[in-house]
Amino acid sequence: MKDMDLESHPTTLQEENRKKVHELLKNTHSRIEKLIQKTYQQKDSATTSQLRQLRTRITGLIAEAEKKELDSFGSHTGNIDEFYENEERFIETPTLLLQEVENALATGENVDVFAISDLVDKMDMGFSHRIELTNKNLSEYENRIGSKKQAEREERERQEKEIREKEQKEAEEKTPAEDKTEMSKTFPSEIKTSSTDDIEDETSVTSDTQAHIKKDELDTETLSKLYSYINILEQKFENHYPEVSYDGEYIADKQWKVELSKKSVRGSIKEGRFKTPMLIVDNYWKSIEDKRDIIEMIQAKASTIEQNQYVSLCFINSSWDQNIKDWARTYSHQRLGFFIYDLLEDDLVYNETDENNRKFAFWHSTNGTRSKLTQIVDQLIEDEEYFDLNDVMEHSGLNLRGAKKFIDSLVKKKALIDVGLDSPKYTRSK
Template sequence: MDLESHPTTLQEENRKKVHELLKSTHSRIEKLIQKTYQQKDSAATSQLRQLRTRITGLVSEAEKKELDSFGSHEGNIDDFYENEERFVETSRMLLQEVENALATGESIDVFTISDLVDKIEMGFSHRIELTSKNLSEYENRIVSKKQAQREERERQEKELREQDQKEAEEKAPAEDKIEMSETSETFPSETKTNPADDIEDETSARYDIQAPAKKSELDTETLSKLYRYINTLEQKFEKQHPEVSYNGEYIADKQWKVELSKRSVRGSIKEGRFKTPMLIVDNYWKSIDDKREIIEMIQAKANTIEQNQYMSLCFINSSWDQSIKDWARTYSHQRLGFFLYDLVEDDLIYNETDENNRKFAFWHSSNGTRTKLTEIVDQLIEEEEYFDLGEVMEYSGLNLTGAKKFIDGLVKKKVLIDVGLGTPKYTRSK
């Protein structure tokens, strides 16, 4: 695999390549339809029109940036590069097959074209998600590769110096040999520090990582607190389900997927044909001390999130610099909630004035409570006996559509009844 291409850059470039290839294929499919129509091959014409519709959908999907920020399939960094190569190559093969069909005078092999479209659709839904784990794997390999390159370059330079020195000694008088021997002991390159140290410093500054051996070396107390926190979140994610989305929709009826690793836990709700995430709640270990770096990182992440998506993100660390905590308490974005969790203080830091932050803080807290929608309904009945959708919206954060969907579900289950009273009002079924 080409390690010089960073995964996030490669994924974006490949999306654009596939988009252009699919647009070219679409225009040639149009010509192919005209060809089969003129040949009076009605079956092929009908099949090609169906393929054109599918390709139109793929062109639309390839325009969406969420393919670069939200994956739908798990895998390591090798899987990622293999899938990306196959994703682009299949698109090229489809275009080539359609062009061949245009060039030949024989009957059109619609089956082969359809099979390639199937593979491209599979490629869309199986792009590897770029997690912190496989990005770290990539970064560690970059460290190793650059270290090997630096060591090889140093070795070659040393061999050249030794060869030059040997040739000079053979030509120089005896007294010059002594002088050269003394000088050769103080070549600048011989007094340099280990080149691996330079590579590690350079790569750490760029990616905020350490060498692999150091990356996992947390002290026992910190590791214990981290695992305790991750385990607490895991139980919370497994036993409970978000009910209200960032925009007030009712989402308790959608599939909630939980993913776990040693230093992270994630919950997500995906929808649509290509299982695009509408909500991601992410918690993972991230040790950063530089305020500027974390600001740039969060802004870059926010720029990848589309209008119909929301991410609630929490970075975990043993402790956080005060300036970073102060900044986090002021950060607000309509599609990205940002939290810091301090293991030592058992403290969750975020902008508490942001409505969505308050809504999702429960999923990042080591304790915390969440009032369920059914509990809100019970409270409304206890206080007033009858309630309407407006009151449900006021106390739950649901929008009108979400509140109606939730209440209609309880009516269908015969938990509530609609008693009318002019404006529709509800109460508990007898």
């Protein structure tokens, strides 16, 4: 690990970084406003539209940075080395983002929206993946700083010893032989007593660390249930992939990326020139007890979601307050699906009247089944032998364009043939 400022306690550093990021994002927001005005005056409508979407996302990030509970928002665990490296990146990303926007303002060249968007993506990931401080890595910090102070103390004593020996030698050279005995009493060759300041330093490290431990680690039962749940989701995310988007498009031909940690599972699909996530399915540990806090957090998250993007989000906790569960059963948003999972009761709570929630519940539940599109086609052929696009749309949730794209892919693979008849109809190839 590179040299870190051990005088900054991890929890103090984390809070200071939150404030720095909040200020950097506010400054970036004001520069984005000016950049939008610049591209608007240049009649670059495409860039102006993209910048407005980025401004909305940054507004949401500012709202998250205002919340002190951000410091425990992380869904990842790590040692003290990884913590400091992660915090450095957390500060570095918004700094680079502000620089990129300022450079775009200062030059007459075309705005590199891709570079700005990529940094906003990294900033968004930085918020949800800060390393959570635990007793273990706080103890590791205590050991590190204790070792550092011990090394500094030993070096100081070595230097003091060298000075004493030098002074003693110089004094002996100037003093008559009969006074050497007395002189040796005045300048002992070595002193190994620890100063009061050293003792106080060691005591302050221990008490400071204990004072900064914000919460105990999860108990064994909760941890066991959490890991079991994460393992089940991991198998789903690794062995399956979404085929139908929230708006009925066919997306099985796109890359499904899976990211894992001890307390989270995320899957995403990106598309377009700027590789913007069109779909994010996220599950991670989030302990919240106040209904107001969770409402504000979800509303802030919803404000960051762009057009043509959908997020299906699940917060995991050992148990949830009944008021929060009641609210989750009523929440509905056209681009944000929201779920909460109760570990102790093995209960997934969400608004079951929301069509998209029903579509994505599979990715948050411990069981659940879903029929693959090829299975739906097989069933249609078994029931009627011939089917058309309307049948596919009715049974799959695909829209017309999505159904056509899916069937065309099977025809190209020679899994189906178009038998025509009175209108386009399909059946299995012989």
